[in-house]
Amino acid sequence: MRTDRLLTDSxxxxxxxxxxxxGRRTRADLGAVDARYIRRLRSVIRLCxxxxxxxxxxxxxxxxxxxxxxxxxxxxxxxxMELGHNVMHGQYDWMNDPEFSGRTYEWDIAGPSDxxxxxxxxxxxxxxxxxxxxxxxxxxxxxxxxxxxWKPFYxxxxxxxxxxxxxxQYSVAVQHLRLDKVYKGKMSRDELRPLLRVFTAKxxxxxxxxxxxxxxxxxxxxxxxxxVLAGNAVANLLRNLWTFLIIFCGHFTERxxxxxxxxxxxxxxxxxxxxxxxGSSNLKGGKLFHILSGNLSHQIEHHLYPDVPARRYAAxxxxxxxxxxxYGQTYNCxxxxxxxxxxxxxxxxxxxxNGLGAQPT
Amino acid sequence: xxxxxxxxxxRSARLLAPLRALVARGWxxxxxxDAVLAQLHxxxxxxxVFSRLVSRRWVADDMLALTLQPNGNWRGAExxxxxxxxxxxxxxxxxxxxxxxxxMADGSxxxxxxxxxxxxxxxxxxxxxxxxxxxxxxxxxGELTWPHQxxxxxxxxxxxxxxxxxxxxxxxxxxxxxxPVELFHYVRDAGQHAFASELHALQQRYQxxxxxxxxxxxxxxxxxxxxxxxxxxxxxxxxxxxxVNAVNEWWSSTAAKTPLQAESFSPxxxxxxxxxxxxxxxxxxxxxxVVGDTRTSLLQQAEAAxxxxxxxxxxxxxxxxxxxLLSGTVRDQRSGALLSEPGQAIRxxxxxxxxxxxxxx
Numbered sequence: 001m002r003t004d005r006l007l008t009d010s011x012x013x014x015x016x017x018x019x020x021x022x023g024r025r026t027r028a029d030l031g032a033v034d035a036r037y038i039r040r041l042r043s044v045i046r047l048c049x050x051x052x053x054x055x056x057x058x059x060x061x062x063x064x065x066x067x068x069x070x071x072x073x074x075x076x077x078x079x080x081m082e083l084g085h086n087v088m089h090g091q092y093d094w095m096n097d098p099e100f101s102g103r104t105y106e107w108d109i110a111g112p113s114d115x116x117x118x119x120x121x122x123x124x125x126x127x128x129x130x131x132x133x134x135x136x137x138x139x140x141x142x143x144x145x146x147x148x149x150w151k152p153f154y155x156x157x158x159x160x161x162x163x164x165x166x167x168x169q170y171s172v173a174v175q176h177l178r179l180d181k182v183y184k185g186k187m188s189r190d191e192l193r194p195l196l197r198v199f200t201a202k203x204x205x206x207x208x209x210x211x212x213x214x215x216x217x218x219x220x221x222x223x224x225x226x227x228v229l230a231g232n233a234v235a236n237l238l239r240n241l242w243t244f245l246i247i248f249c250g251h252f253t254e255r256x257x258x259x260x261x262x263x264x265x266x267x268x269x270x271x272x273x274x275x276x277x278x279g280s281s282n283l284k285g286g287k288l289f290h291i292l293s294g295n296l297s298h299q300i301e302h303h304l305y306p307d308v309p310a311r312r313y314a315a316x317x318x319x320x321x322x323x324x325x326x327y328g329q330t331y332n333c334x335x336x337x338x339x340x341x342x343x344x345x346x347x348x349x350x351x352x353x354n355g356l357g358a359q360p361t
Numbered sequence: 362x363x364x365x366x367x368x369x370x371x372r373s374a375r376l377l378a379p380l381r382a383l384v385a386r387g388w389x390x391x392x393x394x395d396a397v398l399a400q401l402h403x404x405x406x407x408x409x410v411f412s413r414l415v416s417r418r419w420v421a422d423d424m425l426a427l428t429l430q431p432n433g434n435w436r437g438a439e440x441x442x443x444x445x446x447x448x449x450x451x452x453x454x455x456x457x458x459x460x461x462x463x464x465m466a467d468g469s470x471x472x473x474x475x476x477x478x479x480x481x482x483x484x485x486x487x488x489x490x491x492x493x494x495x496x497x498x499x500x501x502x503g504e505l506t507w508p509h510q511x512x513x514x515x516x517x518x519x520x521x522x523x524x525x526x527x528x529x530x531x532x533x534x535x536x537x538x539x540x541p542v543e544l545f546h547y548v549r550d551a552g553q554h555a556f557a558s559e560l561h562a563l564q565q566r567y568q569x570x571x572x573x574x575x576x577x578x579x580x581x582x583x584x585x586x587x588x589x590x591x592x593x594x595x596x597x598x599x600x601x602x603x604x605v606n607a608v609n610e611w612w613s614s615t616a617a618k619t620p621l622q623a624e625s626f627s628p629x630x631x632x633x634x635x636x637x638x639x640x641x642x643x644x645x646x647x648x649x650x651v652v653g654d655t656r657t658s659l660l661q662q663a664e665a666a667x668x669x670x671x672x673x674x675x676x677x678x679x680x681x682x683x684x685x686l687l688s689g690t691v692r693d694q695r696s697g698a699l700l701s702e703p704g705q706a707i708r709x710x711x712x713x714x715x716x717x718x719x720x721x722x
Contacts, residue, residue, distance in 0.1 A: 024696045035452030046393070090680035093706035096454040098409075099392040101706070102680050106387060122673035122681055205388055269676060269695075307680060 005328025016270035048075030073238035081294025111173030129279030254342035374433025422552035438501035440528035445499030460525035515593035519600030689718030
């Protein structure tokens with residue numbers, strides 16, 4: 001349950017001014033340290049991926065197969081979260097390095113980057129947790145808040161969620177195609193076609209790499225192609241599960257708020273700040289955990305400052321928490337297990353039209 | 362680390378065409394290919410132009426001439442053009458443009474770098490760059506050309522405005538241009554008469570050249586009286602805005618038939634006291650120039666001019682409208698920060714021009 005104080009106009013202005021100031025101070029401090037960090041991270045990812053693929057060439061021998069698969073999965077997770085997601089937000093645009101340019105970066109995942117830049121950077125970050133506008137609320141297959149209209153289809157949502165977790169990268173990729181609109185006839189097939197071409201081309205390249213090229217390479221040098229294929233599939237699966245876990249804990253926890261459509265009409269930057277704080281939830285953890293989550297464990301800070309390098313969120317979180325406390329706003333933070341338990345509870349409860357007597361969130 | 366000689370790296374640029382095709386189609390990441398090439402030779406890249414510093418020599422108290430040998434991706438340049446020079450300083454890849462003072466037969470180019478007080482890039486180039494270091498270059502641009510049909514050529518340079526004119530002059534004389542040429546070089550201190558010995562040698566060798574070093578402390582700023590009625594048919598000038606303006610006024614007041622060839626450089630105009638005034642906005646990609654104001658965002662102004670730049674949230678969140686600031690100064694409305702770094706990524710929707718700007722739309 002959230003207990004947020006209603007802010008007066010002057011309080012809201014002061015609240016936003018403090019957040020603005022924190023952002024300004026952090027941006028002014030960016031420099032060589034941040035550039036070195038992202039380059040090192042990039043090198044670590046290359047190393048993990050190369051080592052993982054190398055070990056998988058040794059076949060089914062359990063220690064090397066497991067380690068190879070884990071390293072490849074780790075490389076994919078880091079590339080997806082701490083590098084790709086953050087670079088595509090333009091967090092490192094200030095470096096003016098084409099390798100880390102938010103507009104052109106293409107990540108190693110099924111969804112085309114251009115799709116993501118629209119559905120995530122624009123739609124999700126602008127309309128965070130606004131019902132009917134933020135498509136990330138349940139991705140159209142899960143009902144997480146009683147405010148979402150119930151459909152018979154939601155009765156089976158624990159099953160849908162499980163499938164989504166297993167195939168998370170495809171669920172993210174398909175989002176931009178708006179198949180729901182096509183199905184309802186609100187979007188023509190002619191509009192869909194060019195998108196579909198980009199979509200299949202990207203997935204084709206991903207499949208070719210993981211399920212054809214590297215297994216074939218293994219076969220060519222006399223290694224076990226099947227072991228490579230299985231290792232790649234498991235690495236992708238691990239990444240799917242991990243990203244699903246982190247992302248569902250970002251906005252669907254027990255104390256995350258949703259908003260009606262009306263809030264975005266003439267919404268000022270101040271209200272936007274407040275909505276980001278109320279609609280996001282953080283995860284406690286160590287430094288490695290934060291990096292593995294792409295620092296999305298600092299979801300609140302990420303939503304307040306999507307374009308500030310994510311490695312800065314931990315330090316900013318101390319101040320944001322203090323600001324939230326002074327303005328009487330709940331700072332939603334908990335351990336991964338505790339937060340995820342509340343997400344699972346929502347999935348279970350709201351599968352029914354009036355779960356638990358329509359308990360308010 | 363240099364594992365292969367530069368000449369091999371330069372010559373094999375064409376052999377990489379298949380890799381280039383794979384990168385262009387999204388099968389390979391350019392940065393990964395570049396990482397491997399850079400390991401083999403620091404100035405080797407797939408598409409980007411990097412060069413090797415071959416020599417450095419002081420040509421004035423505050424000016425250093427650098428000879429750079431570009432890699433195989435370089436497509437050549439004309440004397441009188443300038444190039445962007447990129448160098449990383451404190452994590453940021455900065456760029457400045459420098460005129461080519463010479464274009465050698467083997468493809469090497471010479472630039473002259475003047476020390477700017479507090480200049481972040483010039484001081485780094487002057488004090489830290491060693492022979493053999495790799496420097497990134499941009500494509501050459503600029504439209505100054507030598508008037509080969511002229512009866513008498515007058516070159517008017519102020520400060521480092523000498524550099525493009527010197528490039529043109531050396532080339533023209535080398536090709537046998539034999540009509541009279543007079544070069545006036547205005548500087549504040551005698552030690553700033555750059556390339557004095559080269560110019561002296563040229564004057565000895567070519568009877569049609571007269572070099573007139575001018576000191577503004579003695580002779581004052583440019584005045585037609587300095588020319589001693591030298592009857593020029595063509596005039597080329599380069600220097601700060603005020604100087605070029607004075608030359609332009611004089612030349613258009615004479616009965617001259619040929620238009621003045623002029624290039625001016627000025628420090629970015631800062632206009633922080635928010636007095637609203639018209640500014641000239643140049644949208645480089647569409648080659649359009651419009652008069653705008655210092656009140657509204659570049660995005661709104663570009664749209665008002667009939668352009669449709671990519672954009673998303675229109676409030677500085679999603680980074681969809683990010684594009685490059687090529688020159689001039691803008692203010693970030695969110696932070697109030699002034700941005701004037703050429704080649705820097707800015708967000709159109711929250712950037713307001715503070716003076717004349719060139720933006721890569």
